[in-house]
Amino acid sequence: MTSKKVRHILDTIAGMFPDAHCELNHSNPFELTIAVLLSAQCTDETVNKVTVDLFRKYKTPDDYLAVPLEELEQDIRRIGLFRNKAKNIQSLCRLLLDKHGGQVPEKHEELVELPGVGRKTANVVVSNAFGVPAIAVDTHVERVSKRLGLAGPDDTVLQVEHKLMKQVPRDEWTITHHRLIFFGRYHCKAQNPQCSACPLVDRCPEGKRRMKMPIKRKSNK
Numbered sequence: 001m002t003s004k005k006v007r008h009i010l011d012t013i014a015g016m017f018p019d020a021h022c023e024l025n026h027s028n029p030f031e032l033t034i035a036v037l038l039s040a041q042c043t044d045e046t047v048n049k050v051t052v053d054l055f056r057k058y059k060t061p062d063d064y065l066a067v068p069l070e071e072l073e074q075d076i077r078r079i080g081l082f083r084n085k086a087k088n089i090q091s092l093c094r095l096l097l098d099k100h101g102g103q104v105p106e107k108h109e110e111l112v113e114l115p116g117v118g119r120k121t122a123n124v125v126v127s128n129a130f131g132v133p134a135i136a137v138d139t140h141v142e143r144v145s146k147r148l149g150l151a152g153p154d155d156t157v158l159q160v161e162h163k164l165m166k167q168v169p170r171d172e173w174t175i176t177h178h179r180l181i182f183f184g185r186y187h188c189k190a191q192n193p194q195c196s197a198c199p200l201v202d203r204c205p206e207g208k209r210r211m212k213m214p215i216k217r218k219s220n221k
């Protein structure tokens with residue numbers, strides 16, 4: 001069951017970012033998979049700049065395999081780790097053609113078998129492309145969850161994901177993922193969280209610490 005504290009956090013963040021959404025431009029599951037793969041350790045903004053031309057040139061797995069690796073590297077060179085990512089894209093495309101008829105599979109367990117696709121990417125793809133509820137934990141979701149006490153400070157990314165899944169109603173997983181990202185990206189920033197103007201400061205252990213407010217040792221209710 002959702003505790004009062006969690007409900008309050010979800011409702012507050014919903015009020016702040018009602019239209020939170022995936023900021024990676026894409027028009028189908030395949031483009032989304034490529035975009036998320038490119039976004040590792042890179043901003044969505046940079047990925048979107050690169051995919052304008054990339055998605056115009058490469059529309060199918062065959063297209064990515066029709067060029068030498070070096071050409072694909074050049075096409076994504078503005079993105080960090082571009083050599084590795086270019087290699088993964090071509091391996092992924094080969095596997096899509098060999099095992100999935102050139103289509104992005106809908107099952108999480110099949111997605112994580114694809115080169116360059118980890119648990120987070122698979123969660124983003126199933127939730128955004130196929131409508132399956134999931135909470136992808138990226139750097140923003142992890143940081144915000146830990147600051148707000150939704151997860152422990154030493155929790156692994158997987159533990160954070162499991163704790164969020166337990167506390168957040170299933171039909172709100174996907175939108176909560178987007179809202180936590182927006183909240184982390186534009187408000188509870190890594191270097192300069194806006195604690196003094198934060199509507200959650202009275203519920204936030206990290207905010208209280210930063211604002212030097214007394215921290216009540218609490219129940220979660």
Ligand code: SF4
Nearest residue numbers: 188193195198204207
């Ligand atoms: S009080 Fe500060 S640390 Fe806590 S959620 Fe708000 S901005 Fe983030």
